[in-house]
Amino acid sequence: MIKNIQLTFLIILSLSVSLFFVSCDKDMSISLKNENIDNLNLTSSDTLSAIVSTVLMPNIPTSGTGDTTTRLLVGKVSQGPIGSVTSNAYFRLMPENVSSDIPKNAVYDSITLVLRPTFDKYTHGDTTKLQTIVAHRVTQTLEQTTLNNTMTGQPIPVYISGASIFGQQKFAYDANPLGSVTFMPHMNKRDSVSIRLADTWGTELFEKIRTADYIFNSTANFQEYFKGMVLVPASSNTAIIGFHNILSVKIHYSYNGADGFKKSTAKTLQMGDRRFHYNNFVADRSGTAFATLSTTKEIPSTASNGVSYIQGGTGVVTKITFPGLAEFMQTQNIAINKAELIIEVASKDLGHYTAALKPMLWIATDNIATGYVNTPFANAIQHGNYVVGNNTGRNGRYVFNMIQYIRSANDENAKDKSLFLSVSPQGEQINQGQQVPPLIIPSELYYSANTSILATENNKPKIKLNIVYTKFK
Template sequence: MNQFLKRSIRFFAIPIFTLIIVAACDKDMSVMLDNSATSNVGVTLIDSFTINTSTVQLANLPSAGTGNILVGKATVPQSGSVKSTSYFRIGLTSTANDIPETAKFDSITLVLRPTATPYSFGDTTKTQKIAVHQLTEALATKTATPLFPNQGLPLYANGNTIFADQMFGYNSTPIGAASFRPRMHTLDSLSIRLADAIGQDFFTRIKTGNIEVSSYDNFKQYFKGLVLVPDEENTAVVAFDDALEVRINYNYPSADGHKRTGFKTLSIIEPAFQYNNIVTDRTGTAFEELSAKKAIPTSSTAGLTYVQSGSGTVAKISFPTLKEFLQAENIAVNRAELVIETSSKTNTMYPVPSNLVLSINDQDGIPESVLPSVYSSGIQQAMLLQGAETGQNGTYTFNLMMYLQQLKSTQSYDNASFYLMANPLPTETQNREIIPPDLLTSFNTALIASENSKPKIKLNILYTKFR
């Protein structure tokens, strides 16, 4: 047992009333003793389990229908750059030909609005540039396939959708562009004027009742959609709501001789056909060779690992000696907590995840489930406990009691591992509103703190040893 032990607190011949007080003060304490047993009991805290860690790139990340149009490019010094290009299909909100006979085309504009909770990732002090391109290839969904034969699929990749690594053809010549300061908390909207030729074509077809604009199905065959492409020199990724508008503006003389204006609106009719293409570039970092088929052990990165939403970067955690410890005779575990420290600060240009989860993976590292909550029917989400301004690290803490019970009593988790990651599952609010997975709606990043070239991750187990 000494191989597991770093710190030990033992109590012998403890009076019965002392044990009752301890048990009453700690609802996780699971042992009650009588006077006859107190001389044969030791209570021990152990925190020196061997922990294997590595950085993993998730595969088959669906990124459609999240409600967030992520566009931009940002660089984290330790992990490299992330770039998001957003693709979407549009259609007329009304196909009625209600344009006045005397109306003339004026302009066409794309109107983007920040998400309800404004979001940016990266340096927002610099001007950002976005170009609008026209799709030449129709967006199409597909079903995920395993990376290797006979493997399963991750729990988040079910059904037909569009994945973050998919790309579709578009015209290399932009039809519109904008430069702006991404002050998302004060930005009301961003209007991008598009090419008059496209607007005039839409206007004429609507006004003449052309069959290609008579229905959404016809229109999507005629016009395949738009792409928002960030400039390579951009320094931030920003989020726009998918409730965008493409306005075909026109003017016409009224009966009183004054000029009147109006517009026809196109929008995203099918949210499932809006997605974000995510590209990472880790050149020059410790994670340069990271891919979906190649994990990077922390022994190769001086203990550094990280978690990043959007790009699907996760930290793999496993405990090779834990099962052996649990199978020792006469042991009762009273408390089990996994404490993970992050060196990322909450007051920087790179937002930190407010909570993280642990996926439970099969022998091939495929996420099959999420660690459940101990006290409710949902999943367990470890909230970020912020560190002090004096340099203390923030922490995420997980209760592993239920997991240890399963590990000890069954063979289900014998070859399992954890991924520390943003929540990969949608959640439902009290008002029955469905919130898209955290994993897919931002680029929030948590760098795991390290010490002596090892991640600061500890499994703390308080247990009772019956002698």
């Protein structure tokens, strides 16, 4: 939807103020003693407009990176105007260090999958209701994909750095569940969630461990026997829960020790290669203005009552273009003092849902992210300053410094470029003190379902570009 951009014109008079001449790309200072002060002229204009739409970026890599700084995401959330999103978590198991030293008189007891919350206790959605997780056995080999653009000629999105498993990919699994659990996600109190798995599989594994079966001779043998597990939420779930990728499957057994007393212990299978755990995101937008959203079809804000949004995991972004910016930047004898992009968030709609706290702007070419808006005059992603809303009607808002970006409006092929407002692909390290290890927050884009619905006014998105400039006679 077209949103008028607010242009503010201001003369800043000080002992030394640096101004950028757009026409000749030179710096100029104005002081109170400047003899040409009378040649400054203030005018006003409101001719720039923003065109806004919702876009689905392709191939979001949601698999692990080989370390422990990612999340397994399981659950489902629904947000009225944008539909629902479900996350299923896939992973492999590892047979290493499982010895066959089980006493002859040992008896199988049970098998459980133990999940632990992430260190940051991540959730997205309503955690005041019971949640159900169902475990299934994967029947198709989990494999990474390497994108190849030689056939299409299209650039590979900049957020893809190599082989991965992407969030939209699905791998077959047995419809018969291995086990399930229903629990209340008190994330700050609960140390773990245990899923009791099928005893038929537990007994089978127990006997294979006891007899030193060939499946424990190598990772390849075990992967052929057991390709992996997927955790699927119930359709009634109301939250997506983040679990640590350090998990375990415990085969419990008991035996009578040499002292005559009964002893209980377990053999443990850990998560396998973390590059092969990933989160499969499934969106259901039926019945909403975004029902036909796809990687080849964007939804203009004129078709969604001005509503647009961004979302981690699925790769939904808000596309923003300023068709009149190039012409404005060719205006003679002006100097840009300040440029800010302000995007308001519908705070009242957030409720239990986690808003994107560190948004960023991709630079997209023909709807493919090929770069990003830098921190001005630095080679680093600029994260928008999140200004929190309040209870008196003021929306939360994202503020970006666009002083450097707008100068590229007249670059070659600029007309083919647009901005994608998105959650961040970068993780974050938060120091907690000298005696406490830093808290690692994984990437919002790859390992969260964080969603921000943008605010509207008169069925238009509340997005404005404030440009402060001085015009010379």
